[in-house]
Amino acid sequence: MAKTVIVKLTDDIDGGDADETVRFALEDRTYEIDLSAANAALFRDLLKPYIDKGRAGGGRSRSPRPSNLAVEKTLYSQLRDDEKTRFRAWANMATARRISDARVKSWVEAGRP
DSSP states (O other): OOOOOOOOOBOTTTSSBOOEEEEEEETTEEEEEEEOHHHHHHHHHHHHHHHHHSOOOSTTOOOOOOTTSOOOOOTGGGSOHHHHHHHHHHHTOTTOSOOOHHHHHHHHHTTOO
């Protein structure tokens, strides 16, 4: 039996469909954010003056995360397995890789249906 898995990215800013994952770093921390094409362009435009005046520092290589750094827990990661299943059904996010805290807060405020 064939199985097709569709990964749908959700824009972390406005909750709409995302087109890409944008990676960036600031003060020795790396971040990823899923954005629509319009929000990604806006993000890049906002950073452009700083990038134009800044110096490249270290290229594009990724260094491993030091083991002594605490990993920030998201609201979703703190849910029980049965709550995660109910949340994904409620939010229609069966295959989303990253789920924003704002989305989980909305579910909690709705009474955790």
